[in-house]
Amino acid sequence: MSATPIPTPSSPPPDILRAASMELVVTDLAASRHFYVDVLGLVVTEEDEGAVYLRTHEEFIHHNLVLRQGPVAAAAALSYRVRAPEDLDKAVAFYRELGCRVERRVEGFVAGVGDSVRIEDPLGFPYEFFHDVEHVERLAWRYDLYTPGTLVRLDHFNQVTPDVPRAVRYMEDLGFRVTEDIQDEAGTTYAAWMRRKPTVHDTAMTGGDGPRMHHVAFATHEKHNVLAICDKLGALRMSDRIERGPGRHGVSNAFYLYL
Amino acid sequence: MSATPIPTPSSPPPDILRAASMELVVTDLAASRHFYVDVLGLVVTEEDEGAVYLRTHEEFIHHNLVLRQGPVAAAAALSYRVRAPEDLDKAVAFYRELGCRVERRVEGFVAGVGDSVRIEDPLGFPYEFFHDVEHVERLAWRYDLYTPGTLVRLDHFNQVTPDVPRAVRYMEDLGFRVTEDIQDEAGTTYAAWMRRKPTVHDTAMTGGDGPRMHHVAFATHEKHNVLAICDKLGALRMSDRIERGPGRHGVSNAFYLYL
């Protein structure tokens, strides 16, 4: 693939802590709320007519998922938390130097989050960066509220982009470190896993027609929790929602289920 | 121990299928209902002002536990299901020959159960025998209703009696088979596990001051379900209800928790 490489900015990147939240535009808010709350069991932190703010069971920030009513299904923001307020200035400078569309709102773009920056990155993905966020009750000790398939934290994003090596170089400039990748016979990387927090990854780049969001992944504590979700979907006659799995990934060793 | 052995009746014993239910007299019905339903998650089949009928998640008969309001906490009945209606006639003859108090009610003693026999056995325990019973929805396929600590079936009773060898001989006359026992250094059996259904046991006799009910045991599918009950009790500040465990029994290999 011959696309021009994305230049490395002279401005330092923001210090990203972790993948924190995704905002999804959905065409049927009630149906999406049913799926994520009643079936998958995410916790409602706050909601209004146009949006639902959800978090995983062991999260202490306001939300990990925003469902927003809209005309076309889309990923509106892949949101990362940064280490300090100053990192927002760095994000602005970093992306302005790349010539990207940059918008900063001191009051935040969504409920529960303060000063934030949203940009459209050189690959075409909508990224958000924030530090200030409303802390909420962490339910990790509320064993009376766990279900057999409780989703305990947001684990990672997965993004589809046509030129993975180009995407990886840009992400490394942004401070990500590649933990694993897969190359074809000619030695070209067609999938790469990258992280800031020390799990296997915060996001991954998968080769394909993009920019597109491939998935957002939530983690359970143990493998039987994944099976419990399968069983529940079966009991609710929703097993057609299972696209692949359960199974184990060769690369990350993760025990997975795609919905 | 010098107690007179219980004679073996010439009448054949009833053909017992399994330990099926226990009736408990409780002094605070609301508190007991809270514990067994809200905390442990047993399913309410039916209830009225004076009693609550509960079943485990995978049971298909009307109840495995009856809680009945009364002035003094007691085990009112240890109830066994028999193979056929004729086995009730056998139970009547068997216990009459032993000189026991025997009562038969065609309409049953409790809701959901038909023709039944209640006796006070030679050891002083209140046993019930029945065949006809109302079948209810078995929730084994309702994975949407499982909790992390779901109790799936009644496993066994445990009874305290002063002379275990005497009790064992009587129970063998009643058709039970000893699966395991523990003997002291003099070779005297001071605990014995006995069964009709092919699990480790339907009931056990433990040496001590009796006749007393030691416990009724409910089973979970996997060990993590037992731990989830511990965690839930901790979250509800009820861990003082745990008398012993979690642990593993040397005799039956069971992973246990005493409440």
Added chain:
Amino acid sequence: MSATPIPTPSSPPPDILRAASMELVVTDLAASRHFYVDVLGLVVTEEDEGAVYLRTHEEFIHHNLVLRQGPVAAAAALSYRVRAPEDLDKAVAFYRELGCRVERRVEGFVAGVGDSVRIEDPLGFPYEFFHDVEHVERLAWRYDLYTPGTLVRLDHFNQVTPDVPRAVRYMEDLGFRVTEDIQDEAGTTYAAWMRRKPTVHDTAMTGGDGPRMHHVAFATHEKHNVLAICDKLGALRMSDRIERGPGRHGVSNAFYLYL
């Protein structure tokens, strides 16, 4: 299907306790031994040049699986344990009345088993019945020997036969009770699960070109044990041995894996 029904013998059937063992003729004994012992972890009770006798981890009888070197892969015997020595006489009378080939050997047909009857049943399956059997060390307490995917007991057989209703009627005469079945739109049963021991089944009849052995199933304690077998097969580059699964059966609720 219009095949003549199998007549009900006037002789009573033997009192079958449970599915106990299968004898397989294999064309490469070393390769089969590697698969069942080194990969799946069955325990070798005894072996000689021509045969290997294997048992599950919690079994107390001599074997649950016999692998015997031979020219053509086949199921040589589906073996059931009966309650008492007299039941062998009943088996002989029952099958002689049906006109079946019947052979009895006081010294047994295989190592570890005494007086036995082998018959070819009206459906064409080779059944064995025995009571006397060598007891071996039950490894249930040897937690130092468990592996992540330990097979703890033989659970059931599954047989393929063209006329399932005909097969079911014969099996009911033999004392089996149908626990579940599946019928097509015309109401014809095309699969049925039947038991003697009180699990879901000891054997099942599945419609198809037969008589053929469909599978023999071994049980693990928990679901993660099944996943551990998948992971091990993957690590050994043998995951092409997985024919289907892991998954959960709609009928029996079993969490399964087909190899």
Added chain:
Amino acid sequence: MSATPIPTPSSPPPDILRAASMELVVTDLAASRHFYVDVLGLVVTEEDEGAVYLRTHEEFIHHNLVLRQGPVAAAAALSYRVRAPEDLDKAVAFYRELGCRVERRVEGFVAGVGDSVRIEDPLGFPYEFFHDVEHVERLAWRYDLYTPGTLVRLDHFNQVTPDVPRAVRYMEDLGFRVTEDIQDEAGTTYAAWMRRKPTVHDTAMTGGDGPRMHHVAFATHEKHNVLAICDKLGALRMSDRIERGPGRHGVSNAFYLYL
């Protein structure tokens, strides 16, 4: 407690990645090897007459535990990996400024590790810092080698020291962040958990007569793995090695077992 606070050095601390290894002096090397290798299943990377180098199942560095024959049982080193070779210079300057005993060996103090610094810190603990280390095969994909109780990684240390607040201030100067602590009724902290890597902790300070090593903790994947270790110890008649547990910690939510 009135001990003089430990001054904050003007030199920046080394950038510590994680708790990586502990070196234990043991009085019976064969007995210790038996316990950690044959019973707990740690992997032997290398050994000679005087020492055994062990690692957890998913570790990629040379060792997480060194057992060294010696006259008196003791913790010889609590070893941390640092981000870059330059961090060793920082460690030297940081501890020299504190007046501590400092020793640096380019060839390392133990097998498998290169340029290293060992110091005795102001609390009296022997700390080691290193960056260069021999990488070994990570067994995370070797599912054929897992056991029911596999220890997958070193999780944390726990140290006993008389003045916890004094220790915490020093550890914060070293770059650790307190994740949780427990205070008595007078508001004095008597236990604190601190981390560099983003788990609950890399080490903890517990109030008591010290400096002493309280424990080194290894992690399993799931709770049933902890129970499998209990069962194995029981089977080997070694359950007297269990000092406390299994149970769940209130502070870290960890499911634990003390040996």
